[in-house]
Amino acid sequence: MSTPDACAPSAEADYSAGFDALVGGDDSKALELFERALAACPQHPYATELARLSRARLQPGGQLATAAASEVGRESRSRGARASLVVVQTMHGAAQGILLCAIGDCSGQGYVAASLLGAGAGAASSLLLTREGITDGQAAVINSGTVWGFWFGVASLLAFDLDSDEAFGAAILGGAGFTGVGILLAHLVNPTSGQVSLANSGGLWAGAVTALFLGAADSNTTQDFFAVELGATAVGILSMAILSKSVAVSRGRMLIIDAGGILGGLAGASAVYLASAGDDSADAILVGSGFGVLGGLALTTYLTRNFDAPDAPQVTLAPLTTKHGGTGVSVFGRF
Structure with a gap:
């Protein structure tokens, strides 16, 4: 949304930043920026209305409806x-x-x-x-x-x-x-909750897959088993926590990926069991389950690559009071 040429560039910048803050849900910052834009350019045709809308949203019960904040962005x-x-x-x-x-x-x-x-x-x-x-x-x-x-x-x-x-x-x-x-x-x-979910899933699945492979080895003492598990879960948490800083993911997508890991593990174990015709092959089943988990996680991660993409306009409604005492509803959004 552009502003008149009569307004200084600083007012334009404050107005644009205020609009972004308002759409992002930071009403206090939006109001501050709109008021700054109005101080520099009182005749601004949009800042006055959006400043009034920001004040209305800050009042108890003033916000009628707001699009849900994205779990991928600021919460x-x-x-x-x-x-x-x-x-x-x-x-x-x-x-x-x-x-x-x-x-x-x-x-x-x-x-x-x-x-x-x-x-x-x-x-x-x-x-x-x-x-x-x-x-x-x-x-x-x-x-x-x-x-x-x-x-x-x-x-x-x-x-x-x-x-x-x-x-x-x-x-x-x-x-x-x-x-x-x-x-x-x-x-x-x-x-964000999505970043925490990614780190948690990293530790959970690193520990689970490691436990499946260690269980199939049958050569580990209890102390060795849990010592390796400590290292595996720590590496899983830290690596996914670092990855979450550059890869945006929501909590909902992580739940689906986790479900894919569970299904993959069950599918891998079932495939090995059926292929062995019910023979006693516990170690092979554990290995098959481990590879199934890895495959399920990888496949679900790929299939849900567009899960967090916006698929609808983000719209906000707020009450509006005109200068002449009338009332109504103001609508704004990001498309």
Whole structure:
């Protein structure tokens, strides 16, 4: 959308940036830019109306309908994201309380009290620290850090043959430490839910495929098995996290790709089983399942290459009040 020649280039730039911010859902920034454009060019025919629309969208209940923010791009804060964080961190707090009590050899009442205190601390801290809101991606990376932290703690127990107290300590440190890493990533990187899903899938499938191939080898001790699993999941998470910075992907597409991995694994195992006529070939089935998973992931990734492409105009409706006191609806969008 062009502006009159009478407006200075700086007003043109502010107006264009404000329009992009408004379409992207950043109403506060859009309003600031439109007001700056109007200060430089009061006669601007579009900035006045869009500034009024931005103010309306910022009012409680002022936005009638807005196109859903893309999971591939910048995400807005949502109550659902905050709720998911509270739920997971409540369970995290309860688990930490139980683990601490296990180290301290509490009584039955002590376990109950510790779990309640831990759950309360988890719920209260996640609520208080997100009073200004949180995005789906931020909640996902914090919750994922918690889950992966417990996995690495338990895997360390089995890989390094720790005694019971050391094992509980590893689980406590893993859960708390990786949750802290998730909080840092949420604030410093601010990933989208799609990026977090890609990293999680990388760790999940790297560990699953490695486990299938190691299970077929039949030459690994429990310690060796979980030591390799620790490395495989870590490499999977880190590699996909790095890839997510250059490859845009949504959470929905990742779910479909994960489903493709599951179907591929089942297909690979079934094919080997049927080809062997039901003979005892457990190792071959594990290998077939592993290659099936890899094939399913690769095929689904290719088939869903256009899954996140926009297929409809992005349109926003907002209430409009004219200078003469009339009311109506204003429509704008990106086509």
